[in-house]
Ligand code: SF4
């Protein structure tokens with residue numbers, strides 16, 4: 001796949017129009033995971049616009065985004081930074097051997113209170 | 129009145145008290161929750177990727193079942209509500225997703241988002257009415273209570289249309305109806321840390337503590353939620369800063385209903 005095709009794929013998967021971004025930074029200002037993100041929500045948007053997808057695919061932030069939609073709520077331009085983060089994460093976990101969690105890592109951290117919802121959510125977000 | 133109900137997997141296991149108290153209270157208020165047949169787990173998180181179809185089918189199946197059984201689908205877990213409502217919006221407005229989901233399902237009649245998705249709190253407000261609840265209260269819950277909305281009920285607000293996403297009031301109105309004093313605090317619509325504990329356990333710890341500390345500083349004696357994951361994060365990571373319970377447990381207390 002050419003680089004242009006890979007960029008186009010990420011744009012399509014995200015379903016959001018990153019070119020509408022006016023770089024106000026409100027999304028990052030509202031992000032509850034901001035400090036844990038090596039690439040900030042507004043940078044996901046601008047880097048995709050510029051086609052810097054290799055850096056995006058290396059980001060650690062995809063594991064810390066909470067899908068809380070606060071960034072989407074705040075964006076004055078109708079861009080969905082959360083959907084760009086998800087598109088990058090989907091692209092990564094769909095690659096061979098790139099799942100975010102391994103089944104054998106789960107039992108040691110499980111406690112008797114963990115709701116099924118947490119296991120299902122984490123698996124849906126981090127594994128394919 | 130009867131209404132089709134989607135309980136979800138967590139309410140059948142770790143969050144049984146949410147399901148049980150909700151059913152008892154609904155019954156006392158004249159609403160019969162009819163669990164839909166053969167429901168499957170909704171997947172707990174709404175898949176945003178535009179090519180995700182298979183991950184949405186269980187929600188579509190539940191929605192289609194409700195379409196033929198009263199036209200409304202009642203949800204209770206915030207996560208189920210978020211997934212099912214957003215999927216319903218896709219089925220209503222996204223031609224590509226609707227076509228591909230229907231191609232998979234081969235229903236007698238294609239599903240196009242006809243069902244109305246209703247959260248239990250919306251049912252209390254719009255079907256039963258908070259005034260009716262007020263009159264049915266036998267043990268007023270005379271405490272200072274903080275409503276914890278989290279994210280899933282409110283956002284994205286364009287689709288969820290649940291309440292004002294920055295300044296919601298429905299749970300505070302609910303607290304007043306059962307005789308309590310609502311405590312408004314800044315972090316009530318901030319995320320608790322969601323599902324990231326397997327990747328970064330510190331994040332939910334910090335987020336949950338912030339929520340509970342914020343509620344405590346404003347004078348809350350306890351916090352209520354509609355989400356099993358919020359409850360877990362707040363309880364386990366919040367290290368008992370405040371007690372956290374399901375809103376339906378307080379409703380049951382107020383209505384004096386027990387199993
Ligand atoms: S969805 Fe992710 S990127 Fe957006 S505000 Fe929430 S945590 Fe931050």
Ligand code: SF4
Pocket residue numbers: 020021022023024025026027028041042045074075076077078079080081
């Ligand atoms: S809030 Fe919207 S417009 Fe502002 S930086 Fe973020 S994506 Fe761009």
Ligand code: SF4
Pocket residue numbers: 116117120121135136137138139168169170171172173205207208
């Ligand atoms: S959201 Fe949770 S409770 Fe609801 S069905 Fe799915 S995983 Fe289960």
Ligand code: SF4
Pocket residue numbers: 066068206277278279280281318319320321322323355357358
């Ligand atoms: S606050 Fe946490 S568990 Fe609750 S809705 Fe947000 S992500 Fe979910």
